[in-house]
Amino acid sequence: MAEAKLNRINLSEKDYEGAASTMCRGCGHDAISASVMRAYFESNIDPRKVIKMSGIGCSSKTPAYFLSQSFGFNAVHGRMSAVATGANMANHTLMPMGVSGDGDTAAIGLGNFCHMMRRNVNITYIVENNGVYGLTKGQFSATADVGSVMKGGKVNDIPAIDLAELAVTLGATYVARSFSGDRKQLTPLVQGALAHSGSAILDVISPCVTFNNHEGSTKSLKYAKGHLDPIHEVDFIPPYENIEADYNEGTDHEVELHDGSRIILHKLSKDYDPTNKAQAVTAIHAAVAEGKFLTGLIYYNPNRKEFAEELNLCDTPLAELTQADLQPSAEDLDQINASFTK
Amino acid sequence: MDTPAINDLNICVATENGSGSASSNNILFKAIFKMGVPCSSKNMFPSNIQGLPTWYEIRASAEGYLSRKDVIDVMVMFNDATAAKDIHRVRDGGLILYDDSTPLPANLRRDGVQYVGLPANKLVTKLVPASPLRAKQRNMVYVGALAYLFGIDMEVIKAVLEDTFGKKPAVIESNLLCIDAGYQYLKEKGVTQNIARLQEIPNGNKGKIITEGNTVAALGAIYGGVSVICWYPITPSSSIAESLEYYLPRLRKPKDGKKTYAIVQAEDEIASVGMIVGAGWTGARAMTSTSGPGVSLMNESIGLAYYAEIPCVFFIVQRGGPSTGLPTRTQQADISLMYGASHGDTRHILLIPHDMNSCFDFARRSFDVADRFQTPVFVAMDLDLGMNLWSSEPLKLEKEPYDLGKRLSAEQLEEWAKAGKKFRRYFDQEGDGIPYRTVPGNQHRMASYFTRGSGHDADAKYSEDENDYKYILDRLRKKFETARKFVPKPIIERERGVKTGIVCYGSSYEPVREARDRLKARGLKTNQMLIRALPLTGEVRDFLAEHDTIYLVEQNRDAQMAAIIKDEQPEVGAKIMSVLVYNGLPVTAGEVVKQIFDAAQSAQPKTATA
DSSP, rough: OOOOOBBTSSSGGGGOOOOOSOOOOOOOOOHHHHHHHHHHHTTTTGGGGEEEEEEESSHHHGGGGBBBEEEEEOTTTHHHHHHHHHHHHEEEEEEEEEEEEEHHHIIIIHHHHHHHHTTTOOOEEEEOOEEEETTTTTOOOTTTTTTOBBSSSOOSSSSOHHHHHHHHHHHSSSSEEETTTTTTHHHHHHHHHOOOOEEEEEEEOOOOOTOSSSOOOOOHHHHHTTTTTEEEEEEEEEEEOOOOOOOOOOTEEEETTTTSOOOEEEEEOOOOOTOOOHHHHHHHHHOOOEEEEEEEEEEOOSOOOOOOHHTTBBBGOEEEEEHHHHHHOOOHHHHHHTTTTT | OOOOOEEEEEEEEEEETTSSSSHHHHHHHHHHHHHHHEEEEEOOOOOSSSSEEEEEEEEEEEEEOOOOOOOOEEEEOOOOOHHHGGGGGEEEEEEEEOOTTSOOOOOOSSSOOOOOOOHHHHHHHHOOSSSSSHHHHHHHHHHHHHHHHTTOHHHHHHHHHHHTTTOOHHHHHHHHHHHHHHHHHHHHTTTOOOEOOOOTTTTTTTTOEOHHHHHHHHHHHTTTTTTTTEOOOOOOTHHHHHHHHHHHHHHOOOBBTTTTTTEEEOOSSHHHHHHHHHHHHTTTEEEEEHHHHHHHHHHHHHHHHHHHHHOOEEEEEEEETTTOOEEEEEETTTTTHHHTOOEEEEEEEOOOOHHHHHHHHHHHHHHHHHHHHHHEEEEEEEEEHHHEEEEEEEOOOOOOOOOOOOOOOHHHHHHHHHHOOOOTTTTOSSSSSOOOOTTTOOOOOOOOEEESSSSSSTTTTBOHHHHHHHHHHHHHHHHHHHHEEEEEOOOEEOOOOHHHHHHEGGHHHHHHHHHHHHHHHHOOOOOOEEEESSSSOOHHHHHHHOOOOOEEEEEESOOOOHHHHHOOOGGGGEEEEEEOOOOOSBBBBBHHHHHHHEEEEEEHHTTTTO
């Protein structure tokens, strides 16, 4: 029997697995889970340092299907961003992985999602975006495109919320879009997000094979595959590797991440600088106008502090502080009493 | 003529908000306190920033009663908009101090009271150069006038001004000028009154402090080890978070040169509760502060914390409801909302403070209770406690180690592993309904589990199985029963043979204390029980069982505590007569006495002692 391949912290891919999935057969979400497991394995991250956060919906169930050694929290509908923000403050040494859907994020949880990005909370936040409410059997979500047709024939005529555009605008510092079926692109993008400190948002088109995979849907497997508009090819280079060979001067763009790892973006058809916010928004608009999904690393801002750093929290996690750290003295209270006599 | 009462005086100051009267009233109150006279103040303010009516009542009580009094001896009538009503709130034989810079309209005259004119506007115009400050200084003039009329030494006033504006000598001087002008004006006119005199009581308030419940609750939270605070501004709770912002940097030593706490003003209450649930799950001592509307919004995640068993603390400063209601008035109408917050079968622990020291103490201990029971804990305050100034014994710190409850470290888990014991997150290992818990960051191989608000079994696995589901619900109920023996017991004052009991909670304590003395003076002896927590403890049950008649004083319309008692102890239901005060104003002893006599008369017409 061949020995399982181990990563640099001596874990096998099996160590990154979770419970058996209960998604429908062929669901895009399972493909994303596979990419997520792969990314953690490749990035040599100890699952015990990860907390898996989610809300409610099909996508929010998926954290149970990977990284079984991590603590997980399946919160209430739409509140994952707030719960993750709290968890991050309580222990900023842990790495939050948020998994959510388009209903959880773009509708009921939109407010909390926006404010999490405004704060630049350190999280890898994946939206498994299928334009439909799966768990309640097929209602339109807020990311359904105008003209998209519901299974029963109803046509959506309200404009979609573009989560990537929202993320770029509201302060997220790593914004990517990808497709569940494009593991080659998705895995390095997730790895980049894991290496980034700050809000990393990945809007991943993830077709719902049961309720939104028919003719007329703009988030079906067939439609998505036919309308992908990759900006670049993505390579993730971990900090300990010194690969120069793949980098083509003039056509490639290199992004260096906080932990020293790098993302190399290989130019496809057009010049693209992911640190240019205005260009990012324009590119998203242009793709939407053509009915396409712009994929790749859309925006990156290395210059903003993440939230825990902004709060100037002590190195010891707040959750591990002791009474000696937390309780002022009786003498301090005497002084307060004295100040109240005036 | 009557002789003036000594140190017994109830002054009501009627002004507009935003007119500077907060400062002048504060100085007046603190001057009386500094004289050593027992005194209290109640601020009836509008939900507005400038231009709406506000009343500030200051009571000096030789007997040491600190509740609001419904008989007003002196009205400072400085608000034209409410004057027509204000003149009738003064008792016969009382005094009305008014600004006679312009003549008093005939409709503001009434018989039976002494009118004292004070040209505050004219005096201030003369003394203070035209500036935005001038209008505000007008209110300082009545401070001087009252000081002269009732005998507050100007030296005491000076000392209070220095305490208040220590670093701004120009402000002290300008205020003093206006106060002195009011004092001298009445002195020169030779105005006298015969209602009351304030007399210094040497060491009368020695060691006592003046503070408000919100400030004290914030201090309690700091001493209790809070490290994550998430809140959304809402009256009347905002000053809890603001006090935390003020005191935390002053009291907490930095660690690694950085902060040992995070305060976040969230985008709404739904986010605040989400954040503290996340922080509590991760093992930090986390809290939010809000009032009724905030609790309404937080309901869903409160249920999550209850069902997923996550410690977190809610400081609730109750105000007048329903809906927006009366944001700046006091009530106890969110008791049932807190007790049963969220959908499904839930029950929550409430700690109910009644004075400054219990605000401090319960705030501190709330984190221990939350950690011990792995559940949301409510510190149930109200606006009267939270935002009015109270004179009080100094705050005392009980030196107790923090109780983190059944939280397992990696080392403990390793011992378990060696002993062949399994960690089961939601299993009732010890028969008290409280399971063991681990927090993220614990890297032991047995530590991690998946937390969810959906159905789960004793091992934290997703389950829709009817037995798994019922096991958790029943265990949560058992845990609540364990809490019944753990939460603060009531304070009981009783005499042998007395079979009538008055029961109250929270800010009703002080008026009930006074009411009992008045009832006794009129021949009705009563025992008293102050409820300090939910669930109701065995002592509460016994007291109720042992009395023939029970008056239950509450500040809500629907007798919410009575409903909780009747639900748990139906046999005492028929004995309970509710005394309900829900006009938004702090309870007065007079109101309690009146309702008790009314109830006694209608219940037992032959033996009524009125």
